[in-house]
């Protein structure tokens with residue numbers, strides 16, 4: 680199962696969040712060579728690892744993190760809006776309460792396929808999609824190497840490029856919007872032979888759409904009282 684780590688329960692996962700920052704440093708800086716993310720403390724953290732970021736983490740029984748992803752609501756500053764808006768030069772940066780950005784999709788090297796994609800990679804991708812659907816998101820935006828366009832299309836997802844590919848750090852990279860709907864969830868589960876939910880919810884979870892609605896109601900209530 681994938682654990683949902685959000686602003687409500689992050690205190691319970693402090694050790695795993697730390698571990699995952701170090702894994703990200705190993706993967707993205709040391710292996711992939713994304714030098715802009717290098718930090719002397721060996722943790723890969725950027726300005727989008729805020730309290731609003733949600734992490735989906737695959738955690739073994741002994742507490743070891745083996746895979747994960749990050750989701751940032753696009754109503755807040757995010758990678759596409761702040762760093763790579765030029766990748767959305769055709770359709771524009773997609774933002775709104777029903778749009779979320781997906782970044783930092785990883786599986787630790789020792790749990791990858793080794794001659795084909797791993798089941799765990801499929802579980803993390805399916806979990807990301809399941810999360811988005813459950814939260815009321817209608818679109819997920821992402822920045823990825825063009826290689827991933829074919830793979831994500833094979834998951835059965837509807838994907839719309841937002842701009843033209845650009846060469847970034849030696850890799851052709853594109854921004855795209857991925858439609859979130861029930862068909863997309865069924866399709867990715869079919870591809871990976873996943874027969875049900877892969878997410879583990881915590882008791883205090885409040886879906887993002889309800890949080891936003893609650894905040895709007897508070898604002899409206901406040902305005903009325905003034």
Ligand code: COA
Nearest residue numbers: 706782783784785786791792793794795796797800824826
């Ligand atoms: N470009 C070209 N080929 C790639 C690739 C890329 N960016 N990413 C993976 N592949 C290939 C692998 O070389 C492997 O080929 P093989 O079957 O011939 O050995 C195949 O795709 C399966 O890759 P694998 O990594 O084993 O798949 P997985 O489903 O287990 O894991 C990831 C997928 C993305 C989770 C994992 O590759 C990973 O953690 N990568 C590092 C982080 C990353 O780049 N994330 C994506 C951008 S955020």
